[in-house]
Amino acid sequence: MFGELIGAWILQEWTIAGKPKSFEYLELGPGRGTLAKDALNAIQTLLNKVDDDKKTMINVKFVEVSPVLSKKQAETLASNGSNISAEWYRSFETLPESEDISFSICNEFFDALPIHQFDFNENTRQWREVIVDTDPVDKEKLRFVTAPGDTPAAKALLPMFDNDDLEGKRRVEVSPSSLIHCQWLCERIMKQGGSSLIIDYGHEGQKEDTLRGFKNHKLVEILDNPGDIDITADVNFSHLRSVAEAIGVDASESITQDAFLKNMGIETRSI
Numbered sequence: 386m387f388g389e390l391i392g393a394w395i396l397q398e399w400t401i402a403g404k405p406k407s408f409e410y411l412e413l414g415p416g417r418g419t420l421a422k423d424a425l426n427a428i429q430t431l432l433n434k435v436d437d438d439k440k441t442m443i444n445v446k447f448v449e450v451s452p453v454l455s456k457k458q459a460e461t462l463a464s465n466g467s468n469i470s471a472e473w474y475r476s477f478e479t480l481p482e483s484e485d486i487s488f489s490i491c492n493e494f495f496d497a498l499p500i501h502q503f504d505f506n507e508n509t510r511q512w513r514e515v516i517v518d519t520d521p522v523d524k525e526k527l528r529f530v531t532a533p534g535d536t537p538a539a540k541a542l543l544p545m546f547d548n549d550d551l552e553g554k555r556r557v558e559v560s561p562s563s564l565i566h567c568q569w570l571c572e573r574i575m576k577q578g579g580s581s582l583i584i585d586y587g588h589e590g591q592k593e594d595t596l597r598g599f600k601n602h603k604l605v606e607i608l609d610n611p612g613d614i615d616i617t618a619d620v621n622f623s624h625l626r627s628v629a630e631a632i633g634v635d636a637s638e639s640i641t642q643d644a645f646l647k648n649m650g651i652e653t654r655s656i
């Protein structure tokens with residue numbers, strides 16, 4: 386049902402845009418491709434009802450860093466209709482501009498991007514970057530430490546926070562990679578038209594320490610098995626909104642997933 390409602394959201398945006406004869410379905414980090422499959426099935430079903438000459442083309446573009454998952458996504462999408470084309474890109478930088486209006490989905494993508502953390506030292510009253518070091522007792526082990534002085538990331542990123550953001554906090558996080566991806570999405574919308582739906586674990590700047598490691602759906606120590614666990618951090622939606630506003634893209638307030646799904650009619654919908 387989740388993917389179907391994402392498909393319904395795209396069709397709603399397509400209708401508001403005047404039902405263009407082709408559009409881009411862009412997804413960042415499509416995982417196994419199941420969300421895309423469900424969303425595209427719903428789009429096809431709805432297009433059959435509302436697209437008068439049934440000729441609307443859907444140009445699917447997946448931005449996926451993992452070759453293994455790209456293959457999986459291709460298998461998941463294997464049985465699509467003749468009005469769908471699909472292309473894969475390893476990173477957003479390699480995706481060419483298009484004439485199509487762009488509707489994009491990022492579901493649990495931004496929380497997978499790297500972050501920097503900074504700690505406030507009560508004694509020195511200074512913010513310092515949290516970095517990874519080898520444990521002096523057991524050189525095989527890693528540990529988090531606070532940088533002894535300013536790091537390039539501290540110099541570049543801490544000025545993003547104003548005094549109100551930092552007031553009373555012990556730790557703050559920022560994800561430059563998220564800002565860059567968001568900038569790229571917004572610039573694409575400015576050039577091609579369209580909209581983007583970002584769904585993720587997140588907050589509006591009030592949370593302090595959200596970095597977590599998961600293995601087999603269980604919370605684990607982040608540094609115990611580097612390369613072997615999923616690392617995630619909650620998305621700071623206020624940072625993404627600042628990027629969108631700077632570029633001139635309207636960014637709505639974040640709402641809960643529950644509210645979004647109810648707004649899309651989850652309680653009544655049957656496609």
Ligand SMILES: C[S@@+](CC[C@H](N)C(=O)[O-])C[C@H]1O[C@@H](n2cnc3c(N)ncnc32)[C@H](O)[C@@H]1O
Pocket residue numbers: 413414415416417418419420448449450451454475476477491492493494497498
């Ligand atoms: C948690 S999964 C997302 C799940 C998926 N969207 C879904 O709805 O099931 C994160 C996805 O983002 C991809 N990814 C992570 N970093 C990426 C990057 N820098 N560029 C492109 N894809 C990335 C991962 O390989 C994976 O497909």
